[in-house]
Amino acid sequence: MKYINKSEAPRFYRDKVRGKIALIQTMFANGDSRSDIWSEFWNNKNGSKQKKRLRECLLVDQGYVCCYCGRRINIQETVIEHLEPKENADRLTNFNNLYASCSGGNQTTIIAGSMTLNEICQEYSTTSGAIYALNGKTSFQNGEEIKVPKDGNGGYCDHKKNADTIRVKPNQTDVADRFQYSNHVYVEDNKNKTGIGIDAHPNDDEDVTNTIDTLNLNHQTLLKRRRDFVKKMNLEIKGRFEKCANDNDVLDVIERYIGYYGRKNGGRYEPFYFVCLFDLQKKKDKILERIGLN
Numbered sequence: 193m194k195y196i197n198k199s200e201a202p203r204f205y206r207d208k209v210r211g212k213i214a215l216i217q218t219m220f221a222n223g224d225s226r227s228d229i230w231s232e233f234w235n236n237k238n239g240s241k242q243k244k245r246l247r248e249c250l251l252v253d254q255g256y257v258c259c260y261c262g263r264r265i266n267i268q269e270t271v272i273e274h275l276e277p278k279e280n281a282d283r284l285t286n287f288n289n290l291y292a293s294c295s296g297g298n299q300t301t302i303i304a305g306s307m308t309l310n311e312i313c314q315e316y317s318t319t320s321g322a323i324y325a326l327n328g329k330t331s332f333q334n335g336e337e338i339k340v341p342k343d344g345n346g347g348y349c350d351h352k353k354n355a356d357t358i359r360v361k362p363n364q365t366d367v368a369d370r371f372q373y374s375n376h377v378y379v380e381d382n383k384n385k386t387g388i389g390i391d392a393h394p395n396d397d398e399d400v401t402n403t404i405d406t407l408n409l410n411h412q413t414l415l416k417r418r419r420d421f422v423k424k425m426n427l428e429i430k431g432r433f434e435k436c437a438n439d440n441d442v443l444d445v446i447e448r449y450i451g452y453y454g455r456k457n458g459g460r461y462e463p464f465y466f467v468c469l470f471d472l473q474k475k476k477d478k479i480l481e482r483i484g485l486n
């Protein structure tokens with residue numbers, strides 16, 4: 193998880209809240225269900241267009257990755273997440289309480305074009321058979337909607353959290369320092385495999401562990417995806433390291449990668465960029481320690 197620096201609420205959204213707030217407050221006073229109130233909030237002529245615009249704004253702030261796990265998300269599968277449960281009119285409507293979460297392993301829809309069928313199966317931990325069962329085909333034109341089935345291993349992120357609260361959140365500036373990443377073993381096809389899991393920093397408290405559990409951030413799909421992205425980065429780095437003459441060259445390479453993963457490139461962060469940054473920092477510390485000893 194990483195701190196998300198939110199921009200100001202866009203104008204269309206502020207206007208929308210102003211137009212609806214009295215009705216929303218009345219509905220809360222009447223004891224209407226939160227999901228009914230949320231539907232009513234979007235219930236107007238341009239409702240679905242406005243919802244899409246809101247998703248887009250949240251994604252721009254977050255660099256098109258999930259606010260909790262860091263997976264790449266696009267506009268179709270973005271869930272508008274209330275960081276604090278929507279238990280009053282302010283929390284339900286306040287832009288600062290809204291984040292973009294991934295589908296969390298729930299059934300979702302993506303748009304064909306950016307990934308091959310194999311990549312979709314890998315990204316969403318599914319099979320071409322399961323894609324076929326939902327869509328009646330496995331070959332799609334660019335721009336076509338593809339239904340992606342539920343993750344068989346249960347949910348994570350918003351899908352798991354639901355109306356619970358978490359204590360460690362992406363609106364806290366120090367949030368990234370409270371987590372660390374290391375190898376975790378999971379079982380697949382009766383074999384032990386190794387992914388990258390998330391844990392509390394050794395100096396930290398049970399709030400972090402509780403948050404990891406509430407969001408199920410050590411879900412098998414996330415262990416695998418973190419591993420795949422860090423591995424991809426390390427393969428690339430290895431090639432650069434081989435051309436280095438000394439430790440200073442190596443440190444330069446690492447710094448360049450820290451710069452790359454630490455910023456949005458073309459408006460987007462790399463998926464799991466904070467996991468990659470953690471790994472890069474570890475590499476850097478190791479070298480600095482060795483140089484120090486020399």
Ligand SMILES: [Zn+2]
Binds near residue numbers: 350
């Ligand atoms: Zn997520």
